[in-house]
Amino acid sequence: MSRSAGTWWRPTPGLQWQYQLTTPVKLDVDVPVYDIDAFENDAEVVAALHAAGRRVIAYVDVGAAEEYRPDYADFPPEVLGKKVRGWSDERWLDIRRLDVLGPIMARRFDMCRDKGFDAVEPDMVEAYTHRTGFPLTAEDQLTYNRFIADLAHERGLAVGLKNDLAQIPDLVDHFDFAVNEQCVEYEEWTALLPFVEGRQGGVPRRVRAAGPPVLPRHRAARLQLHPQERRPRRPALGRRLTSTCLAGHRYCSRPWPTSPSKPPGRSTTPSRTTTRSSSRTRSRAERWTARC
Template sequence: MRRRGRVCAALLVVLSFSVAAGCSRADHGPAPDPSATAVWRPEPGLAWQWQLDGRVDPSADVPVYDIDAFENDRADVARLHRAGRKVICYVNVGAWEDYRPDADAFPRAVLGEPNGWHGERWLDIREISVLRPIMERRFDMCRDKGFDAVEPDLVEGYGNETGFPLTARDQLAYNRMIASIARERGLAVGLKNDLAQIPQLVDDFDFAVNEQCAEYGECARLTPFVEAGKAVFHVEYSEPARAFCPESRRLGLSSMRKRPELGVWRDPC
């Protein structure tokens, strides 16, 4: 499994997590009516900022921010909106995280093998009836905080050692369920990595998020999203920008280099 852009102590990166930052439902305010506005559809080439390390720093002059669902509150999202930004809500949907405030909502039966990140275990995505209400509550949180879209992480468990006999069909069913609960709440939804299933899922998702396609020589596999007029938000961690930016521009990707901790620093194409 490739790294997925979270801040975890297992890789000598300190996760500054605060349950108090943005987890109080009293701060959410009334939920917007999903039928009142169309779902946002980001177009190819939009510049973006991806910051999962703590509360958002709004200093990057870009039109799109992707930030953690739990570590930011409604006021953080509203501040970005006032500056003219669209805001994506990062949510882990494929693994249990023992440091999240809703960790106790997951039955132990759906918790699989550790996924390589401190305090995390793969989920049995076949148990849709168990996981759907949990994910609905998380997406409700994104909606109620005013986010425009969701970035669901770890949606390719079937290709990893999860402790469960997951199949590609299981993953397709789960990913489509995730897309549906986002859309039901008026949220755009992005497909994170899962390159092998892009042909089957491009119509179900509004944009893509990718890590390290240049390093692995796979960026052309994201072309179906660009051809459909949908943005591909892409990062590299070890490749210098000069090495991947020419191809990213040719393919229409929204690319930048980030440090693994996903803090404020960015080196865009």
């Protein structure tokens, strides 16, 4: 389904974001958009955020099976591949098996719709670049990602493309916004420009956040960042939103350099799953919070 055919909510440029996968969700952050875990938060949390005038995005893993999710038993052994590097409680999925995965993901997105979420952020959607235990191809990934986008749109949900930079030209018309990890650190904004070109001037924006500086001055100067800007951990870019990068607890928008100094450096390399913490004792949300 083309994104232009639907009436679901679409982010607009310049929005600020709160990204929190831990619970309980901090409800008093003064930003218009929240991105929270779909399973760990009930409809009351979403309703409370809506009552405060927030839009709410649901984080959902669609490319790997997490052992701690309540529907893990729905995945038959034949679709479970190798463990995700650095995440011993996750197994890659055989995304070619839409006959098996389709109903499971449909139920997950039904849950998001029923809880009142406005959008979904499907994670682990570049499996073909990893050693999953399955002979996945780029075409397999395109088919699956388009299928996931259609599932969301059929339920009136906006959908974001997570990483998968190399396939943006083939997927930009199917997704409403994009989320890219460590966008500024690896100077990957050029690959994400299709999500903002021709919209509000087509200039992506960068994050400025409060807090102590964690970015070396020479690195800040190279990226034309203020040295007090925190190094982003989980950046996000929006089609009608803006390209922004998460630092600490909130997203703030300021103009990017209009002529990036180099093209994206990792568009053909494995995704950020290879750079995640290898801790075996904490959940995904706890580890991400520790990294932020």
